Amino acid sequence: MPGPARLGGQRAAETVVVGCADGALIYADGRIAKATSPDEDGSIGTLSGAPNSAVVLGNYSEPTQVSLIDTASDQVHLVGLPAAYSGTSLARGDDGEALVLGTDGQIHVIDPETREVVAAIPVIEEWSVPEDWQEPRPGLTALDGSVFVTDPGTATIHAVDIPTAEVWNTAELNVTPNDLIGVTGDLVAEVSEDDHAHDEDDPAHDHDHDHDHDEDDHDHDDEDHDH
Known part of the structure; x- marks a missing residue:
């Protein structure tokens, strides 16, 4: 059955997930299912999927919890974190890890199957989630085996290797970063x-x-x- 409000959408392993005010809608193979949040006001809006995982990472109405939406069992599971985060703080690793950049400046690595926080990688200084959603805040994205973190407070971008927990590169920017998306830049030209x-x-x-x-x-x- 449909949720009371649609808030965001994401694909995961040939499945479409749409967040709503009390959980998420899951569409796969012509079937629509409802994954209901464990709390009455458990809204889910920002989602991050991975092609090699049936679990979708999502935000949650509680600022120190994230949601893991299991598209195989149509269930919403919650994982507690030691810090808050923002809508730009969610990403997925190469192996499907759920990644959350907390206000403590660390990337919290979550195993989507066991739903356990398996690592915390310090990257930037502590920060606060702005009250105005249009204000710049740190961002997180994964690309080509690395995870990139932007810090508007210092106008920097950091490259992180998740398996080794190493911040392997840092660069200064001449603009204040706000949102972040990664592209390969590869150009494939074929003449038929x-x-x-x-x-x-x-x-x-x-x-x-x-x-x-x-x-x-x-x-x-x-x-x-x-x-």
Whole structure:
């Protein structure tokens, strides 16, 4: 049955999850199920999925708890943290780990299967969640085997290796970072036979050929003039 308010959505292993005011809706294989929060006012809005995990990480109405939505069992489980966090503080690791950047400046690593906090990695100084949601706050995103953390207080970005708990690079920015998203920057260009056929039909392509023929005719005229 539908939730009273839709707040956010995410994909996880061919499943679509939509957060709402009292849990989450789960769509998979033509079936819609409701995963109800354990608390009456347990709203879920920000979600982070992983292609290799059936569990979706979500925020929760309680500021020191996150939700783990099990799309296989249609259940919402809660994990307590020693610090608060914001909507930009959730990400997933390469192995599907649930990652939360707390206001204590640490990345809290959660095993989505056991629902245990297995590590805490210090990255930045302590910070506070702004009351205005449009105000800059630290961000967290995963890309190419690393996790990146932005700190608007110091205008810096940090690269973190989760398995070794190492902050392996830090760079200063000339802007105040707010939100964060990662892209590979890879460009894949493929030319198919159909594309080549279209090029053959292109008038500009014919013009090039005509130009070549004109050059040949000009060369012949010069030879006749010499004779």
